[in-house]
Amino acid sequence: MAQRFGGKFSPTGGPSGPTPDNKGFQTKRPTKAGFRSNLLFFLPVPFLWKAFFEDPITLIMGLVTTALMLLGAWLTREGLFAQEAYEARSIARRPALPRKIIGAVLIGLGLGCGALMSGQSSLIAIALATLGAFLHLGTFGFDPLANKGVEGLDDFQTDRVAKAVDTGEAHLKAMKDAILRARDRQLEGRVDHFADTARALFRTVENDPRDLTAARKYLGIYLQGAREATIKFVDLYAQNRDAKMRADYDALLTDLETNFASRTTALLSDNHTDLNVEIEVLRERLAFENR
DSSP: OOOOOOSTTSTTOOOSSOOOOOSGGGGOOOOSSSHHHHHGGGTTHHHHHHHTTSOHHHHHHHHHHHHHHHHHHHHHHHHHHHHHHHHHOSSBOOOSSOHHHHHHHHHHHHHHHHHHHTTOOHHHHHHHHHHHHHHHHHHHOOOOOSOBOOTTOOHHHHHHHHHHHHHHHHHHHHHHHHHHTTTOHHHHHHHHHHHHHHHHHHHHHHHOOTTHHHHHHHHHHHHHHHHHHHHHHHHHHHHHOOHHHHHHHHHHHHHHHHHHHHTTTGGGSSOOHHHHHHHHHHHHHHHHHTO
């Protein structure tokens, strides 16, 4: 897919400096929630089609079947996304809701209702529901059922690291959702690259959480400030599409991204003086940009 030219001589006036290198982007993998999970959304189509050409009882059963199977398909896809996030982290909490397992149960129930709708006996309906649920689990597997941590960390430390990463991911998601409203593909790409840089620090904290307190303080100020700056920028940019405002936001994002990458190692060192100074400077910069 073609992308608009950006850079020093682009019409949008992007930053002239090179985009900071980022190893986080190189770790991206294709999502597992693809063709197979999307096929589940088409399973209830025959039952829904049949329902509109039969009596009212069959119509109701057809709608119930469709609702169960669509909800099961959606939960399955969300469960695959949650599993990918779990597998990408060195330290992670198990998903609070076993989406794939619940999805398997709902798909099975939908198949059972569909069998009853077609005039089959209760025994056949139960058999089909059980078979469908087991086939679903055989295809998509189970949800992660245990917390994942590194050797030498107790459950309390593991939970603290996982919570810190979850909070950071929530800030990144809010930034991504906000920048979509700007309808600018180049800025969307910059925010994606920014998120990759932040996730590189997440992995560093997970692998060596010697000073999680400082890391959480830095991540909180950094990502929360970046999120608020993004939301405010989008609100103003949507009104007048000011090129200077866009360039200022892009420059801010580049500055923060570069600073974030350079502090990944220093954040976990034993010398906190420089880090605390940088946190204050960062706080002031974000406050200035959010005026």
